[in-house]
Amino acid sequence: MDDKEIFEKVYEKTGAVWTKTQPSKELVELIETGKVKPCKTVDLGCGEGFYSIYLASKGFDVTGIDISERAVRYAKENAAETGVKIKFMAIDVSDLHKLKDKFDFILEWALMHHIMPQQRQKYAEDVNRILKKGGKYMSVSFNEKSHTFSGPGEKYRKSGERAPGLKMYFSSLEELKELFGQYFKIIEAKLIEVPSVGFEKPHTENYLFMEKP
Numbered sequence: 001m002d003d004k005e006i007f008e009k010v011y012e013k014t015g016a017v018w019t020k021t022q023p024s025k026e027l028v029e030l031i032e033t034g035k036v037k038p039c040k041t042v043d044l045g046c047g048e049g050f051y052s053i054y055l056a057s058k059g060f061d062v063t064g065i066d067i068s069e070r071a072v073r074y075a076k077e078n079a080a081e082t083g084v085k086i087k088f089m090a091i092d093v094s095d096l097h098k099l100k101d102k103f104d105f106i107l108e109w110a111l112m113h114h115i116m117p118q119q120r121q122k123y124a125e126d127v128n129r130i131l132k133k134g135g136k137y138m139s140v141s142f143n144e145k146s147h148t149f150s151g152p153g154e155k156y157r158k159s160g161e162r163a164p165g166l167k168m169y170f171s172s173l174e175e176l177k178e179l180f181g182q183y184f185k186i187i188e189a190k191l192i193e194v195p196s197v198g199f200e201k202p203h204t205e206n207y208l209f210m211e212k213p
């Protein structure tokens with residue numbers, strides 16, 4: 001099975017293991033402090049749409065994209081239930097050229113570890129192309145120091161029963177700074193602890209908040 005098939009299988013029913021209906025505290029902090037103000041936004045790897053819905057409820061004009069058609073269907077249903085208008089589309093981020101718009105804010109929560117190193121240069125170029133000058137970009141993904149899915153120091157890890165067959169890549173903060181630093185000014189880069197489901201410890205994740213000069 002390729003990644004798309006694996007994600008479709010995980011999304012056979014709603015409420016995937018990673019889906020959180022409430023926004024992360026890091027996202028809330030960006031919005032509540034006004035570091036990111038209501039603007040045209042894209043949520044890359046939006047899953048079931050709850051972070052998009054949060055942003056739309058705060059006055060953002062949101063587009064959500066995900067490789068999984070099922071996830072996009074759930075996201076549309078969730079938005080309709082909440083009464084917010086969001087454009088959700090089933091698009092693979094390797095086809096970002098299909099997005100004709102440019103954005104002021106890119107939210108990318110828990111997607112980067114699904115993008116393998118050999119795909120990352122093109123991905124960073126594509127993200128740069130769809131972000132307007134002065135636009136902001138938040139990227140959060142698994143860090144190699146994390147104790148979850150395997151031991152610290154392992155780069156390639158497997159999701160196991162949660163998403164059978166899915167291989168992930170856990171980055172160091174340094175390699176992401178190097179990749180994204182080619183295009184963006186890095187406002188903040190740090191490790192964060194993100195609550196996990198079914199693990200003893202939280203996930204250790206890379207947090208980068210960036211701006212396109």
Ligand SMILES: C[S@@+](CC[C@H](N)C(=O)[O-])C[C@H]1O[C@@H](n2cnc3c(N)ncnc32)[C@H](O)[C@@H]1O
Pocket residue numbers: 003007018019020044045046047048065066067068071091092093094109110111114
């Ligand atoms: C760990 S989940 C996170 C979902 C959502 N951001 C959240 O926090 O609930 C990763 C998401 O990225 C999507 N995804 C994985 N690879 C993708 C790709 N190449 N293009 C678009 N979406 C992708 C998956 O379908 C899944 O919904």
